[in-house]
Amino acid sequence: MSIKIILADDHAMLRHGLSKSFQNEKDIEVVGQAKDGRTTVELARELSPNVIIMDIGMPDLNGIEATRQIIKECPKVKIIALSMHSSKNFIIEMFKAGAAGYLLKDCEFDELVNAIRLVMTNKTYISPAISDVVVDNYMRQPANAKESAFSILSQREREVLQLLTEGKATKQIGKRLHISAKTVEVHRLNLMNKLKIDNIAQLTKYAVQEGLTRPEP
Amino acid sequence: MSIKIILADDHAMLRHGLSKSFQNEKDIEVVGQAKDGRTTVELARELSPNVIIMDIGMPDLNGIEATRQIIKECPKVKIIALSMHSSKNFIIEMFKAGAAGYLLKDCEFDELVNAIRLVMTNKTYISPAISDVVVDNYMRQPANAKESAFSILSQREREVLQLLTEGKATKQIGKRLHISAKTVEVHRLNLMNKLKIDNIAQLTKYAVQEGLTRPEP
DNA sequence: CCCCAATTAAGTATTTCCCTTATTTTAAGT
DNA sequence: ACTTAAAATAAGGGAAATACTTAATTGGGG
Numbered sequence: 001m002s003i004k005i006i007l008a009d010d011h012a013m014l015r016h017g018l019s020k021s022f023q024n025e026k027d028i029e030v031v032g033q034a035k036d037g038r039t040t041v042e043l044a045r046e047l048s049p050n051v052i053i054m055d056i057g058m059p060d061l062n063g064i065e066a067t068r069q070i071i072k073e074c075p076k077v078k079i080i081a082l083s084m085h086s087s088k089n090f091i092i093e094m095f096k097a098g099a100a101g102y103l104l105k106d107c108e109f110d111e112l113v114n115a116i117r118l119v120m121t122n123k124t125y126i127s128p129a130i131s132d133v134v135v136d137n138y139m140r141q142p143a144n145a146k147e148s149a150f151s152i153l154s155q156r157e158r159e160v161l162q163l164l165t166e167g168k169a170t171k172q173i174g175k176r177l178h179i180s181a182k183t184v185e186v187h188r189l190n191l192m193n194k195l196k197i198d199n200i201a202q203l204t205k206y207a208v209q210e211g212l213t214r215p216e217p
Numbered sequence: 218m219s220i221k222i223i224l225a226d227d228h229a230m231l232r233h234g235l236s237k238s239f240q241n242e243k244d245i246e247v248v249g250q251a252k253d254g255r256t257t258v259e260l261a262r263e264l265s266p267n268v269i270i271m272d273i274g275m276p277d278l279n280g281i282e283a284t285r286q287i288i289k290e291c292p293k294v295k296i297i298a299l300s301m302h303s304s305k306n307f308i309i310e311m312f313k314a315g316a317a318g319y320l321l322k323d324c325e326f327d328e329l330v331n332a333i334r335l336v337m338t339n340k341t342y343i344s345p346a347i348s349d350v351v352v353d354n355y356m357r358q359p360a361n362a363k364e365s366a367f368s369i370l371s372q373r374e375r376e377v378l379q380l381l382t383e384g385k386a387t388k389q390i391g392k393r394l395h396i397s398a399k400t401v402e403v404h405r406l407n408l409m410n411k412l413k414i415d416n417i418a419q420l421t422k423y424a425v426q427e428g429l430t431r432p433e434p
Numbered sequence: 435c436c437c438c439a440a441t442t443a444a445g446t447a448t449t450t451c452c453c454t455t456a457t458t459t460t461a462a463g464t
Numbered sequence: 465a466c467t468t469a470a471a472a473t474a475a476g477g478g479a480a481a482t483a484c485t486t487a488a489t490t491g492g493g494g
Contacts, residue, residue, distance in 0.1 A: 154440060167416035170481070181481095183442050189483070190440095199384035200417040202434040208422065209432065217419040217426070371471060387450075400473050406452070407471095 003120060006032040006047065008040040008063065009055040009082070014105075018053070021109050028116060037061025038176070044070045044077060051116050054099070056083040056090055057214050059166060060176070064090070064097050064211075065158060071098030078119040082112065086130050090211055101125035157191040158212060160184055164200065165207040167217075220337060223249040223264065225257040225280065226272040226299070231322075235270070238326050245333060254278025255393075261287045261294060268333050271316070273300040273307055274431050276383060277393075281307070281314050281428075282375060288315030295336040299329065303347050307428055318342035374408040375429060377401055381417065382424040384434075 005022070007015045007030060015033045022028050032047050034040040038061040044052060052070065056063035067079050080101035081094045091102055100119040103112055107127055115125040153161065156177075163173045170188070174181040197203050207213045222239070224232045224247060232250045239245050249264050251257040255278040261269060269287065273280035284296050297318035298311045308319055317336040320329055324344055332342040370378065373394075380390045387405070391398040414420050424430045 156441065165418045167414075167419040169416070179441080180443055182444060185482070186442080187440095197384075197434065199386070201382045201421045201430075202384040204418045204421040205425065205432055205434040208425070209434070213418075215422055215425065215432075217414065217422040373472065396472080397474055399475060402451075403474080404472080 002027050002029045003051060003116060004029055004031045004047065004049040005051040005053060005116065006030075006034065006040065006043055006049045007053050008034045008037070008058065008066070009053070010035050010058045011055075014055075018109075018112075025113055028113070035059075037063060037066030040066045041069050041073075044074060048074065049077065050120060051078045051080060053082050053112070053116075054079050056081060056085060056094065056211070059214070060163070061159065062162060062212060064093050065155070065162070067094065067097040067099055068155065078116075080112070080115055080119060080125065085211070087211075091130055101127075102130060103127040104129050152194050153191055157187050157194070160187040161191055161203070161207055162212045164188060165204040165213040219244050219246045220268060220333060221246055221248045221264065221266040222268040222270060222333065223247075223251065223257065223260055223266045224270050225251045225254070225275065225283070226270075227252050227275045228272075231272075235326075235329075242330055245330070252276075254280060254283030257283050258286050258290075261291060265291065266294065267337060268295045268297060270299050270329070270333075271296050273298060273302060273311065273428065276431070277380070278376065279379060279429060281310050282372070282379070284311065284314040284316055285372065295333075297329070297332055297336060297342065302428070304428075308347055312341075318344075319347060320344045321346050369411050370408055374404050374411070377404040378408055378420070378424055379429045381405060382421040382430040 005028060007018055009015050009018075012035065015035075019030050019033070022030050031049055032043045034043050036058045040052065040054065040058075041061070043049075054063045054067060058066070061069075063081065063083070067081075070077055070079065075098070078100040079098065080103065081091075081099050082103050082105055083090060083094075084105050085091075086104055094102055101115045101124060103115055103125075104127055107129065111127065115127075118125045159177065160173060163176065168176070170184045171181045173184045177184070192198055192203065195203070195206060197206060204213070208215050222245060224235055226232050226235075229252065232252075236247050236250070239247050248266055249260045251260050253275045257269065257271065257275075258278070260266075271280045271284060275283070278286075280298060280300070284298075287294055287296065292315070295317040296315065297320065298308075298316050299320050299322055300307060300311075301322050302308075303321055311319055318332045318341060320332055320342075321344055324346065328344065332344075335342045376394065377390060380393065385393070387401045388398045390401045394401070409415055409420065412420070412423060414423060421430070425432050
């Protein structure tokens with residue numbers, strides 16, 4: 001029986017290319033693709049894959065949040081981050097969210113295949129290209145004391161923050177999250193109080209810096 | 218008679234250091250310092266300096282706008298850009314705004330001194346570190362066809378855009394620019410229509426990409 | 435089992451936004 | 465110099481969003 005995987009990345013080109021490449025691997029089957037985090041969460045529920053290849057910078061719901069939510073629902077699913085970013089924050093948060101592996105996008109395809117087979121044996125795969133960052137983090141834990149969005153804000157607040165900083169109106173956010181616009185308002189108010197920011201402009205810059213949303217308009 | 222210069226940079230540390238360094242140059246006198254573009258414009262009016270050393274990334278009013286305004290009022294003033302950015306857009310727009318020189322911040326102090334003395338003879342100084350960018354621009358003009366904020370928006374609109382994306386409220390912007398809040402509203406509406414963006418979040422990302430405001434919250 | 439934080443939601447007063455209209459300046463073209 | 469266009473200024477008014485308050489419900493952790 002083959003390994004069922006889902007590809008989550010906002011670039012169709014990359015998904016298509018990977019999908020083609022996986023056709024040569026007889027024990028791996030691409031059962032689904034998603035261009036944003038929210039779709040990925042839904043597909044994970046419907047298709048019950050073994051592995052998800054997850055980009056971090058995606059619209060609507062970023063890869064870290066998506067991972068958090070998927071792992072909460074189905075802890076057996078193995079999620080491998082495939083990201084452009086080698087910055088400490090992303091790597092650490094991705095593993096905190098429950099990822100089973102982390103690779104950079106400029107790695108070889110074979111490395112990804114190896115990683116997939118490895119995580120299927122309940123092991124964790126850390127790409128050599130980023131292993132030093134992970135080690136470094138354990139070496140000087142106290143230096144990493146500054147609280148980031150991931151620790152101060154609740155999950156819902158982070159979701160609202162991302163949609164807010166992607167230009168969505170309160171109403172739209174309510175619809176997307178299936179909650180009242182009034183609730184979204186409260187989340188917005190609370191998160192802005194926590195961050196001590198009282199305008200969307202600075203909030204957007206903050207979210208970009210934290211990697212919760214992407215810098216492109 | 219010595220050359221009177223103004224230092225415009227938001228980092229007090231840099232201003233202080235430069236100021237100290239200039240004490241060794243007997244023919245150069247630092248007559249004023251400013252931490253933002255708007256203050257620089259005022260100082261330029263009051264102190265009538267010969268040269269202004271101008272950073273680009275400054276709050277309230279960025280270096281490019283400040284240059285535009287100062288040159289409009291006093292075309293004799295020589296403005297030398299001292300920037301971290303070596304990207305084409307900044308360099309081109311700075312010269313369009315009327316700058317007499319452009320240096321990167323990691324150049325030698327002596328290069329800056331040379332540049333100051335050179336522009337005083339009505340020559341233009343382009344740092345070797347960026348000269349290729351300038352040449353490159355003339356080589357393939359048509360490639361540079363995509364319109365940036367500097368070309369589509371009016372000066373007032375760019376000013377409003379910067380303040381808006383720095384988190385200022387309409388009222389505050391009106392006060393700062395000495396115009397009615399209603400007028401600011403119109404400028405905001407017009408610029409958003411021109412850019413085809415209808416929310417502050419995306420507008421902020423756009424302004425950051427165009428260098429009109431800084432990425433830090 | 436109780437408590438705290440998170441999530442949900444509504445009411446209301448205030449503010450902002452959107453659109454239209456209009457006058458005055460400034461810039462540009464011929 | 466004269467005409468036109470664009471930019472900058474501003475007000476009015478209804479629609480919409482926001483700030484702030486209050487509160488019910490839920491879900492773990494001690």
